[in-house]
Amino acid sequence: MGSPASTPQEIAREAVRLLAARRLPPTPDNFQAAYHEVAGTRPLQPFPLAQLRQIGQALPERTPAQLRFKTLFNRAVTRHSWDDLEKLLVQHLGAASSPPPPSATPPATAQPPDSAEPAPHADEKAASIPISPDIAEPAARVIDLTLPLVAADDARLREMGEELVRYLRLEQHHAPTLRRMLADYAFRLSFGVDEQLGVREALLGLLRQVLEHIDAISPDNPWLRQQLQALVQAAQPPLSQRRLEDLQARLKDVIVKQAEAREQTVRAQELMRQTLATFLERLAQTAVSTGQYQAKFEACAQALERAQSLADMAPVVQDAIQTARAFATDTQRVVAELTELRDRADRAEAEVQRLRRELDQMAELVTHDLLTGVLNRKGLENAIDRETHRAERTGTRVCIALLDVDDFKRLNDTLGHLAGDAALKHLADVARRSLRPQDTVGRYGGEEFIIVLPDTTPDEAAAVVQRLQRDLSAHLFLHGEQPVLITFSAGVTELRPGEPVANAIARADQAMYRAKRAGKNRVMQA
Numbered sequence: 078m079g080s081p082a083s084t085p086q087e088i089a090r091e092a093v094r095l096l097a098a099r100r101l102p103p104t105p106d107n108f109q110a111a112y113h114e115v116a117g118t119r120p121l122q123p124f125p126l127a128q129l130r131q132i133g134q135a136l137p138e139r140t141p142a143q144l145r146f147k148t149l150f151n152r153a154v155t156r157h158s159w160d161d162l163e164k165l166l167v168q169h170l171g172a173a174s175s176p177p178p179p180s181a182t183p184p185a186t187a188q189p190p191d192s193a194e195p196a197p198h199a200d201e202k203a204a205s206i207p208i209s210p211d212i213a214e215p216a217a218r219v220i221d222l223t224l225p226l227v228a229a230d231d232a233r234l235r236e237m238g239e240e241l242v243r244y245l246r247l248e249q250h251h252a253p254t255l256r257r258m259l260a261d262y263a264f265r266l267s268f269g270v271d272e273q274l275g276v277r278e279a280l281l282g283l284l285r286q287v288l289e290h291i292d293a294i295s296p297d298n299p300w301l302r303q304q305l306q307a308l309v310q311a312a313q314p315p316l317s318q319r320r321l322e323d324l325q326a327r328l329k330d331v332i333v334k335q336a337e338a339r340e341q342t343v344r345a346q347e348l349m350r351q352t353l354a355t356f357l358e359r360l361a362q363t364a365v366s367t368g369q370y371q372a373k374f375e376a377c378a379q380a381l382e383r384a385q386s387l388a389d390m391a392p393v394v395q396d397a398i399q400t401a402r403a404f405a406t407d408t409q410r411v412v413a414e415l416t417e418l419r420d421r422a423d424r425a426e427a428e429v430q431r432l433r434r435e436l437d438q439m440a441e442l443v444t445h446d447l448l449t450g451v452l453n454r455k456g457l458e459n460a461i462d463r464e465t466h467r468a469e470r471t472g473t474r475v476c477i478a479l480l481d482v483d484d485f486k487r488l489n490d491t492l493g494h495l496a497g498d499a500a501l502k503h504l505a506d507v508a509r510r511s512l513r514p515q516d517t518v519g520r521y522g523g524e525e526f527i528i529v530l531p532d533t534t535p536d537e538a539a540a541v542v543q544r545l546q547r548d549l550s551a552h553l554f555l556h557g558e559q560p561v562l563i564t565f566s567a568g569v570t571e572l573r574p575g576e577p578v579a580n581a582i583a584r585a586d587q588a589m590y591r592a593k594r595a596g597k598n599r600v601m602q603a
C-alpha cells in the first residue's frame with residue numbers, strides 16, 4: 078500500500094480499490110464501511126429516529142415539569158440532535174439527585190437498592206402536593222400503632238417509621254419524596270418482619286421442646302400427659318394474646334398438678350421407708366432377744382429336771398424369775414418403742430392429711446376441665462373477668478352464650494356414661510375448632526358450656542353459635558362406628574357494663590330454656 082490517503086477524493090479511490098480487492102459489490106453500505114476503514118474514522122450509526130420517537134411518545138406529562146421534559150426530548154429527536162438529548166438528560170438527572178424543597182423536606186433515609194424512582198425535576202420540586210388528611214392521618218396512625226411491634230428490636234426502623242409519621246402529618250407532601258420514604262420503610266420493614274417471624278418460630282420451637290421434655294418425665298400421670306399434649310398443640314402458630322393467656326393458665330395447672338404429684342410421692346416414700354426400716358429393726362431385735370430368753374428358759378427347765386431337792390430348785394426358780402422379769406422389761410421396752418413408732422406413723426399420717434388439704438386448696442387454682450380440656454368454672458370466671466376489663470378499656474361489647482346439650486340423659490341411658498363423656502369431649506373439640514381465635518369456651522358444669530365472645534354484638538354472637546350448631550351437625554360424634562348427632566340449645570346475652578356476671582348468666586340460662594321449650598337445637602337471645 079502507498080502513502081495514506083488524505084483528501085476525500087483519494088480516500089474514495091482507495092475505498093473502491095479495497096472493495097474490488099475483497100470482491101465486494103460497491104453498495105452504499107459497503108462503500109461507507111470501506112471509506113471509514115481507509116480514513117480511519119468511526120462509521121456513523123444511523124439515528125434511531127423511530128425508537129426515540131416511541132420513547133418520546135411514552136414519556137409522562139402529568140406535571141408541568143414532565144410536559145416540559147417531553148417537549149424538549151421530542152424536539153431534540155426531531156432534530157436528530159444527540160447533543161441536545163445528552164444535555165437534556167444530564168440536566169434532568171442532575172436535578173433528580175438534588176434535595177427536595179424545604180417546605181416538605183424529608184429526613185435523609187437510606188435508598189433501597191431497587192429504588193428506581195426518579196426524584197422530582199426542578200420545576201416539580203417547587204410543587205408540594207397536599208395529600209388528603211383522610212388518607213395521610215390514618216396511614217400515619219397505622220405506622221405509629223405498628224411501630225412498637227415491628228421495630229421493637231430495630232432502632233433504625235423505629236427512626237424511619239417516626240420520621241415517616243411526622244412527614245405524613247405535615248400539611249404539604251412531596252409525592253416522590255413520600256413514595257421514596259415509604260419504599261425505604263417497606264424495604265427495611267421486610268427484613269424486620271422476617272427476623273421477628275424467625276425469632277417467634279424459634280421461641281415456639283423451644284417451648285415445644287421444653288413441653289415435650291416435661292411430658293417425658295411425667296409418664297405415669299394421664300392427666301398431666303393430656304394437659305401437656307394440649308399445651309404442645311396450643312403452642313402452634315398463629316399465636317394470639319388469648320392463646321398465650323390460655324397457654325399460661327394451662328401451664329399453671331400443670332405446675333400445680335406436678336407439685337402435687339411430686340409432694341405426694343416424696344411423702345409416701347419417706348413414710349414407707351421409715352416404717353419399713355423400724356419394723357425390720359424391731360423384728361430382728363425381737364427375734365434375737367426372744368431366742369436368748371428361750372435358751373435361758375430351756376436351761377432353767379433342764380436344771381429343774383435335774384434338781385433332786387427343794388434346795389436345788391430354789392436358785393433355778395430364782396434364775397427363772399429373774400429371766401422372766403428381764404423378759405418382761407425387754408418386752409415393755411419393745412412395746413414402748415412400737416407405740417412410739419405408731420405415734421410417729423400417726424403424726425406422719427396427720428402431716429399427709431394436712432398436705433392433702435393444702436393441695437386441695439391449690440387444686441382450686443386449676444382452671445381447666447379434666448374431661449374436656451376446655452376451661453372449668455374457675456377458668457371461665459377468669460376469662461369473663463379479663464374480657465370484661467378488656468371491653469371497658471377498648472369500649473367494645475362482650476357477649477356470652479350458655480349451651481346445654483339436648484336429651485343428654487337419653488344419650489347416657491342408651492349408649493352409657495362413658496359414651497356420654499366422649500360426646501361432651503367431642504362437643505368441646507368441635508367448639509374449639511369452630512370458634513374464632515378470640516372466643517373462649519368453658520364447661521360450666523355437667524352438660525352445660527359457656528362461650529365468651531369478645532367484641533361481639535348479640536346478633537353476631539347468635540350467628541357464631543348457630544355456626545357451631547352447623548359444624549356439630551357436619552362433624553358427627555362417633556360411638557365406635559355409629560355416628561351420633563349431638564345438638565344443643567343456647568341462650569345468648571350481652572354482658573352489660575358493671576352488672577354482676579351471675580345476672581348475665583341467669584339471663585342466658587332463661588334464654589336457653591326458652592330455646593329448649595321452643596323445640597331444642599336452637600339459639601335464643603336475651
Ligand SMILES: Nc1nc2c(ncn2[C@@H]2O[C@H](COP(=O)(O)OP(=O)(O)OP(=O)(O)O)[C@@H](O)[C@H]2O)c(=O)[nH]1
Nearest residue numbers: 481482483484485486487489494495497498523524
Ligand atoms: N356422661 C356424663 N353425663 C353427665 C355428665 N354431667 C351430667 N351428666 C348427665 O347429663 C344428664 C342431664 O340430663 P337432664 O338435665 O335431664 O337434661 P337432658 O336429658 O339433656 O334434657 P334436656 O336438657 O331437656 O334436653 C343427666 O343424666 C346427668 O347425669 C358428665 O360429665 N358425663
